[in-house]
Amino acid sequence: MSDKVRYSDEELQEFKILILEKLEKATAEFEKLRETITNSSDNGVADTSPTFKVLEEGAGTRDKEEAARLAERQRKFIQHLQAALVRIENKTYGVCRVTGKLIPKERLRAVPHATLSVDAKNMKQ
Numbered sequence: 001m002s003d004k005v006r007y008s009d010e011e012l013q014e015f016k017i018l019i020l021e022k023l024e025k026a027t028a029e030f031e032k033l034r035e036t037i038t039n040s041s042d043n044g045v046a047d048t049s050p051t052f053k054v055l056e057e058g059a060g061t062r063d064k065e066e067a068a069r070l071a072e073r074q075r076k077f078i079q080h081l082q083a084a085l086v087r088i089e090n091k092t093y094g095v096c097r098v099t100g101k102l103i104p105k106e107r108l109r110a111v112p113h114a115t116l117s118v119d120a121k122n123m124k125q
Contacts, residue, residue, distance in 0.1 A: 004102055007094045011105075016088050019112045023081045026074055033071035037064055080113035087115075096120050 007015070087093035094103050098120035107114055116124070 005095075006091055007102065009091075012088050012091065012093055015093060015108060015112060016085065018109065019081050019084050019088070022112060023078065023085075026078050026081065030071060030074040030078060033067050033074060036067040037071060077113075084113040098123070 084093060094105075094108055095101070096103050096117040097115045099117055101117060103114055103117045107118060
């Protein structure tokens, strides 16, 4: 890789499009998860025996807890993507925060919110 200190405006625009697409999908998924968590309608067990109703409600609670964990993870992902958009606007996107070198495009395409190069990430472990 050359001694570039930042990506060009054209390259940043390419990454911005990629991030916006991922952000749209992530937001839609987050909304689905949030609906799952907040859905307080009947679980469809009103006419079952008490034993099955308890089992169904337990499974429903477990499912909602799992959805809550996934929603929190998705919320953090959305925040990371939004922070990446800010870095694009500041023209600091793609610069490793440890080494100060450009993060390879391949890594940014795979993990568009990355702030560390693979080398810097390995050093931290």
